Amino acid sequence: MDVVVVGAGFAGLTAARALRRAGRKVVVLEADGRVGGRTKAGRVAGEVVDLGGQWVGPGQTRLLALAEELGVATYPQYVEGKNIIDVDGRRVAYEGEVPALGPQATAEFAEVVGKIEALAAQVPALAPWTAPMAAELDSQTIESWLLANARLPATRTMMRLLVRAVMSAETSEVSFLACVAYAAAAGGFSPLISTRGGAQETLFDGGAWQMAAKMAQDLGPAVVLNAQVKAIAQDEAGVTVTTAQGAWRGRYVIVTAPPAMAARIDYTPALPAQRDGLSQRMPLGCVIKVHLAYARPFWREQGLSGLVISDRTEFGPWFDHSPLKGGGGSLVGFFDGGPAQRWADRPAAERRAKVLKDVALYFGEAALSPVDYAEEVWTRAPLQRGGYVSVPPPGALTAFGPALRASVGRIHWAGTETAEAWTGYIDGAIRSGEHAAQVVGGLL
Numbered sequence: 001m002d003v004v005v006v007g008a009g010f011a012g013l014t015a016a017r018a019l020r021r022a023g024r025k026v027v028v029l030e031a032d033g034r035v036g037g038r039t040k041a042g043r044v045a046g047e048v049v050d051l052g053g054q055w056v057g058p059g060q061t062r063l064l065a066l067a068e069e070l071g072v073a074t075y076p077q078y079v080e081g082k083n084i085i086d087v088d089g090r091r092v093a094y095e096g097e098v099p100a101l102g103p104q105a106t107a108e109f110a111e112v113v114g115k116i117e118a119l120a121a122q123v124p125a126l127a128p129w130t131a132p133m134a135a136e137l138d139s140q141t142i143e144s145w146l147l148a149n150a151r152l153p154a155t156r157t158m159m160r161l162l163v164r165a166v167m168s169a170e171t172s173e174v175s176f177l178a179c180v181a182y183a184a185a186a187g188g189f190s191p192l193i194s195t196r197g198g199a200q201e202t203l204f205d206g207g208a209w210q211m212a213a214k215m216a217q218d219l220g221p222a223v224v225l226n227a228q229v230k231a232i233a234q235d236e237a238g239v240t241v242t243t244a245q246g247a248w249r250g251r252y253v254i255v256t257a258p259p260a261m262a263a264r265i266d267y268t269p270a271l272p273a274q275r276d277g278l279s280q281r282m283p284l285g286c287v288i289k290v291h292l293a294y295a296r297p298f299w300r301e302q303g304l305s306g307l308v309i310s311d312r313t314e315f316g317p318w319f320d321h322s323p324l325k326g327g328g329g330s331l332v333g334f335f336d337g338g339p340a341q342r343w344a345d346r347p348a349a350e351r352r353a354k355v356l357k358d359v360a361l362y363f364g365e366a367a368l369s370p371v372d373y374a375e376e377v378w379t380r381a382p383l384q385r386g387g388y389v390s391v392p393p394p395g396a397l398t399a400f401g402p403a404l405r406a407s408v409g410r411i412h413w414a415g416t417e418t419a420e421a422w423t424g425y426i427d428g429a430i431r432s433g434e435h436a437a438q439v440v441g442g443l444l
Contacts, residue, residue, distance in 0.1 A: 057202065074205065123137075
């Protein structure tokens with residue numbers, strides 16, 4: 001075998017396909033009984049839905065190209081009608097992308113976003129620790145920077161909610177340098193939080209998960225499921241990758257798991273101190289994704305788009321996710337960051353009751369009677385343990401960041417955390433797989 005790939009998510013499958021097209025012998029070892037990584041198929045009211053990653057934005061060219069190649073159609077996120085924002089005691093129904101925080105807070109919010117984007121323009125997404133002001137930015141949490149740069153409570157609260165939504169973590173937990181780098185990888189902070197023109201603009205007909213399934217089908221028996229990697233040993237001639245199903249020998253290995261999960265593999269010889277230190281400081285965000293199905297999208301009859309952002313709820317934000325055909329209604333939303341931490345270990349019935357109570361606060365009693373409900377508690381998923389991306393605390397990137405992408409002998413790393421653009425997204429995972437295949441292919 002030329003290359004052993006660990007993980008059959010979008011990064012691993014992309015790398016394997018690229019290497020095989022180049023004439024290399026490759027095997028993909030997947031711990032789970034399915035492919036897709038942090039994308040996953042579910043079913044609610046008879047409709048197939050994404051329990052993991054689902055949206056795509058106009059700048060995510062690798063994912064859009066893959067969809068076209070595999071014949072997966074797209075359709076726009078429903079945005080007609082008014083959004084609801086309820087922040088700092090002010091509830092408003094509004095249209096458009098700019099949160100209606102009131103004149104002063106809206107102006108300050110724009111100023112804060114502008115400051116983040118100005119910094120992002122100076123930070124290399126691929127190596128943020130090399131930026132001239134990296135040490136200063138990495139010495140702060142997002143929260144400490146926010147307190148120094150936003151005066152109004154509404155602005156601060158809105159930023160906290162948005163960081164939860166896009167990083168699945170609290171502003172008090174994450175390095176401000178990591179936040180700026182995340183924005184740099186997306187071309188700005190605005191694309192991260194926007195629907196029109198942003199990362200939530202478009203959906204895939206039938207779900208994003210199916211593209212992983214199609215790639216795996218293309219690779220055929222080269223994809224081995226239920227093969228959790230326990231150990232990787234390397235020597236001068238190659239690597240031996242050991243699973244419960246047996247061992248595979250290859251010239252190189254590409255590990256696509258996020259650092260915290262890749263650290264659970266036993267390496268011989270042991271990984272360098274820098275890589276091990278990185279793994280200890282790159283926890284995954286916390287997220288629970290929920291789908292609610294109704295007989296009809298009754299919120300549309302109220303002139304609402306379905307989007308709600310609130311500091312009065314644990315659940316949220318949520319969006320309209322109604323099927324294209326059949327007349328049914330559907331909402332998709334999240335527990336992110338702190339709320340996900342608080343609710344992940346609670347009984348499923350309690351989570352469901354909390355979701356319905358929060359949605360009914362804005363959509364009325366009709367929200368209390370869904371025809372179906374589905375959830376995925378990613379923070380408890382034994383082979384993923386969270387999402388959407390690793391969220392380093394202050395000091396981690398400047399001290400250990402270079403180890404994120406640096407190969408260790410015959411071991412190479414991929415995964416959305418290592419991408420040069422759209423870190424934390426499916427598009428980033430694809431880019432990382434392409435890069436790893438190019439590097440390893442050049443060594444063969």
